[in-house]
Amino acid sequence: MAKILLVEDELIISTPFSIVLKSKGHQVDNAENGNEALRLCQKKSYDLILLDIMMPYCNGVEFLKKANLKTTAPNTRVVVLTNLSGGNEIDETLMLGAAKTVLKSSITPALLLTLVDEELTLSKK
Numbered sequence: 001m002a003k004i005l006l007v008e009d010e011l012i013i014s015t016p017f018s019i020v021l022k023s024k025g026h027q028v029d030n031a032e033n034g035n036e037a038l039r040l041c042q043k044k045s046y047d048l049i050l051l052d053i054m055m056p057y058c059n060g061v062e063f064l065k066k067a068n069l070k071t072t073a074p075n076t077r078v079v080v081l082t083n084l085s086g087g088n089e090i091d092e093t094l095m096l097g098a099a100k101t102v103l104k105s106s107i108t109p110a111l112l113l114t115l116v117d118e119e120l121t122l123s124k125k
Helices: 011-023 034-043 060-067 088-095 109-123
Strands: 003-007 027-031 048-052 077-082 100-103
Touching (some): 003 011, 003 034, 011 027, 027 034, 034 060, 048 109, 077 088, 077 109, 088 100
Parallel strands (some): 003 027, 048 077, 077 100
């Protein structure tokens, strides 16, 4: 199915998300911060990146700036998963190419799969 990069520093979130996505046949790579995500993006391409904003070492905004996905991977969809309800960081991620932001606290396994399916469908258009 799809190649997905999950960039999340909290194992309590990344582990179940990975399990759910893999159960549907997706290939999932995990990164705990933006630096790890950058290294992975240099090695392979992804159909979808699920990106946390608040992480140590290199946060989601810094990752988007450094990765320059609009140029380096224009077909990769980025969805920001955050518990921030607003602010400059969210606006900045959208300006840097993220398709949307979703509150992590509202995501159930079913909603995660629906979100991924929607974004993958949009990436093919």
